[in-house]
Amino acid sequence: MRRLFPVTDETTPSASGGSGSGREWSLAELAAVYAYPDAGPGEGTPWLRGNMVSTLDGAAQHEGRSQPISCAADMRIFGTLRALADAVVVGAETVRQEGYRPARARAEFADARAAAGQGPAPALAVISASLDLDFALPLFTSPLVPTLVLTGAAAPADRVAEAERSGARVVVAGEGAGVDPARAVAALAGLGHTRLLTEGGPRLLGQFVAAGVLDELCLTISPMLTAGDAQRIAGGPSVAVPLRFELASLLEEDGFLFGRYRRPRG
Secondary structure, three states, X not given: OEEEEOOOOOOOOOOOOOOOOOOOOOHHHHHHHOOOOOOXXXXXXXXXXXXXXXXXXXXXXXXXXXXHHOOHHHHHHHHHHHHHOOEEEEEHHHHHHHOOOOOOOOHHHHHHHXXXXXXXXXXXXXXXXXXXXXXXXXHHHOOOOOOEEEEOOOOOHHHHHHHHHXXXXXXXXXOOOOOXXXXXXXXXXXXXXXXXXXXXXXXXXXXXXXXXXXXXXXXXXXXXXXXXXXXXXXXXXXXXXXXXOEEEEEEEEOOEEEEEEEOOOO
16 A cells, blocks of 8 residues: 555645555656655755654665665655765765665656756765775776765874775864765855765764754654664664654555654744
C-alpha cells in the first residue's frame, strides 16, 4: 500500500491516484513533496536537510550499515533528495563504511537541475579532521563534479596536499583540527551550494543539530527491530533544550514511514 497522508504544506501535492492505488510514486511527485523552500536556496541563504533511516527501536544501522534497514522506496527517495541538492555533506566514517562513490547524473532530473542553475550532479562534500581517506578512490579521482573535502586549519599538510593532488578541493572550515558545523554550512553556501543535504553519519548529524544549523530532517521509520547497541540517527552531546520540528509531509509504503520535518519558521 502506498499512501500520502495530508499535511498542511505548500509543497505537498494532492494524493490523487496515489492514495491506496498501489502505483509507484513518480519522480515528479517525490520532487514536489521534497522540494526545497523558495525563500533561501538560490538567494545565498543555505538550507540544510538531513536524510536518515531508523528502526522502530532507534537503530540507525545494522552491523555498521544502513542498507539492511532500508527498502526500495527509501532508496528511491534517497535518489530524489540527492537529485534536488547542490551538495551532499557526509562524514569521513560514513564514506568509509558505506563505500561512497561519486554522485551520478540522473537523466530524469537533468532539465530541472539546469532550470535551477545546478550542475549535472551534486557535489560530494566530505567532512574530515584527520583526512584519513583513500584519495585514490573514484570519489576523489573521477567524480562528475569535483569532490569537496572540508577540514580544519590544523589538518596535516601532507594529507591536504594528497587530497588536492587527487583532484579534490580542500575547504578550510575550522580554526583547529576539526570542522565547525556552522562554518561548514557557510563555506558551502559561499561556493554557491545552498541546497544542502547531509546523509550523516550519526555523529555528523548530531554536530549539525547541536550547532543549530539543521533546517529539516527527512526520516524513514523502518518497521524493524534490531535490539543491540547500534547508534541512533544523531550522536554526540545533547542540546540544552530539545528542538521542536514540525511535520511537513508523511508518506507510507509497506509499513515504512517517510516523514519530513522542518524547523518552525518565523
